[in-house]
Amino acid sequence: MRPTSQDVIFRSNDPSDLRIGDVMVSVADIPAHAEKVCVLIGVPQDVGVERNGGRQGAAQAPEAIRRALTKLTITGMSEAVSAGRLVIADAGDVETDGKTLEQIHDEQHDIVAEVLRAGYLPIIIGGGHDCAWPTIRAMESAGKPYGVINIDAHADVRPLKEGRSHSGSPFHQLLAMSNSHLLAGGFAEFGLQQHSVAQAHLDFVRDASMHIWMLNEIRRVGVESAWELAWNACATSHRMYVSLDMDAFASAFAPGVSAPAADGFAPAEISACLRHAARSGSLAAFDIVECNPRYDVDGRTAKLAAAMIWEVLSC
Amino acid sequence: MRPTSQDVIFRSNDPSDLRIGDVMVSVADIPAHAEKVCVLIGVPQDVGVERNGGRQGAAQAPEAIRRALTKLTITGMSEAVSAGRLVIADAGDVETDGKTLEQIHDEQHDIVAEVLRAGYLPIIIGGGHDCAWPTIRAMESAGKPYGVINIDAHADVRPLKEGRSHSGSPFHQLLAMSNSHLLAGGFAEFGLQQHSVAQAHLDFVRDASMHIWMLNEIRRVGVESAWELAWNACATSHRMYVSLDMDAFASAFAPGVSAPAADGFAPAEISACLRHAARSGSLAAFDIVECNPRYDVDGRTAKLAAAMIWEVLSC
């Protein structure tokens, strides 16, 4: 792991106006017996996006999102932080220099598995959506049943390319595992847009007896109600992994993504889902992927990603 | 007509992931006896916008929108397409080189009229809103009663300039026709913003006993309810022409338009209206106008326009 550059971390150094950057600790400094420990893990690569024919830039997301996140205040968390009940730690970035995507994924698996073993909440900052695969493998390594919800405009259940993982394949890999600890009916796609997903991909998910919530249906039911239905169907394990692809948002709100979508969620809709997840006590892993600073407009998407992480930290 | 360049058409060539571009046919290849045939007609000009004092760029919209549209999947349409019940055809672009706007309009009239005669649904991709006038004339040429709904921030009922049509005049021309086949009360403006329309223009529409739905009123009633009220008032003919000016959307969602509006519809609101229209069985002609790629942000508006066409194709 490569420690986060101190230039990236904003600190107010003002006790009356503390920011996330002021209270964030390194993993070495995580105190024992904290109730909730969140560990940021950056994965600054877009190799999987490139393999999937997408446009690169997601490698810059961990830095951009950390810059935005560390500026946010700790309002609502101050007591928990100062009492040591809530710890926000930064494990730095997975080392990517001179590595293949498979090596990067292996290192990501190892750190996520270690964080899970410690009973902490890993918050992975991608990178492309292929980042979900090593996180899934880390959930597997824990040897316990789990569920997964993917908040996304796309299904990301494409087959491997030449036997290799890419940003469109992680949930194919999830559903193709044999002897998986994924619960029966424990996976849901949330927010898919009909014109952006192939029928064969929907069939693949449904044939695995998993759940699909199309954006249209979600709107008919109401986002919060749909989320609770999806959650209750998947979360019987009390170990949930939630993956948030930033292209689930309308590109007005998240212009800086690999594959922008004209329509999609508004920020408050996903905030509400994440608060529900974080408060449930069942959230075991969380990631934010496909933020692409190269196409961002004045940091809008990195700020939105940071705000989403903040919701998970603060609940 | 100028055939669409093959460079513009995206094809996956993957039977398990077919896109609009894979199934789109040329008009020469439309099979007999299809239930629903949609014919794309590009009108790559912005002469009418220029005459109206607007900023140019809409001439590039047919290419940009076709690029985005042909990438969309055929999910939900596959069976109808493979059974030959649904045909998506591309008539190419109206020839504009060396032509006056009047000549361009005449050619547009001829192709739209021909498509209507064949019982197909023309989907015109403008170009400025003056494109609505030749489409109206083609509806007239059919010799049957019809209705029109204009989804727009502006009324576009300005008088001609020096006797000539422009992007602000099409619905003036509609209402000024004598012996028209437009039904009494068969025209509605949908989405007008009070600070963007002159009182005299509202009076002109109301004096013709036609309908105005201001954006504020639509929100009070709810977009879908307001649409159904507007539709039911206009659609007694079972031959409806729906014109969608992209500036009806808030510019956050549709930045690439000739005259952006700070407020306006969200994508899902208009999707719902178009699905209602397409499912009614009464939609006889549809267009999307005023998309202006020159001012677009990362193709956002072209993608939104493509998604709106997709709704009409898929229902």
Place this chain on the structure above:
Amino acid sequence: MRPTSQDVIFRSNDPSDLRIGDVMVSVADIPAHAEKVCVLIGVPQDVGVERNGGRQGAAQAPEAIRRALTKLTITGMSEAVSAGRLVIADAGDVETDGKTLEQIHDEQHDIVAEVLRAGYLPIIIGGGHDCAWPTIRAMESAGKPYGVINIDAHADVRPLKEGRSHSGSPFHQLLAMSNSHLLAGGFAEFGLQQHSVAQAHLDFVRDASMHIWMLNEIRRVGVESAWELAWNACATSHRMYVSLDMDAFASAFAPGVSAPAADGFAPAEISACLRHAARSGSLAAFDIVECNPRYDVDGRTAKLAAAMIWEVLSC
């Protein structure tokens, strides 16, 4: 005061399509006995933003917003304007050349106080949010009880820096006044985002027995209902000052601001609040601050600001 350059004022010069620019008068030409006189006052400076460590550009807002505002139609106001019941006047800009921020504030105070004395509605176009402080002082100079609502993502209750006012301090200054005419419980913050405000700042407002409406709470209650609750709590004086920081909007709708927020209000939500305020008969002063054309996207934010002023003019 520096008169507005005539280049900035759009005029249609078309009696059937009059715009704000056609009917706007200079303050010298305000007729006696008008029922409602609105006076635009520009404050083209961003010194207070700079002092607060923010990014500059708000100095260009008065010009950009006037350009957009004067293009808007007078639909719905025509009769009141032609009958002389409604007057829209432009006092020009506070002189800033070679002045300190304190001198600029003093000049702003003087013109706002003069406008208030005349019984007119001052509409101040900032400038940074420090513009609120001279307006508050002008409300004080009137010697009558008043209330204030700040529509904002941030609380702007930071202490002075080296004894000097800045764009983050105006409501600190408001609440720190002794012998103020501000009513008990007469101040509300409306739209604050939890991760963008320090706990100490929330405490400062609550310790003064004032009101805080966080964006989340507003959404739970509904924007219009929350606004009416905030208004009824503050507006017992029948003299209300409403301050609108453009960063209260989601940056999708208002990208051109000093400190953009990923989430926030949609345009229609604030329109509704402002219509309620303007119709109440209690609106005594209004401003729009923190619009920053340097970061705007195709004038989107200036247009939104203009539309908000239009709502106040037209009610």
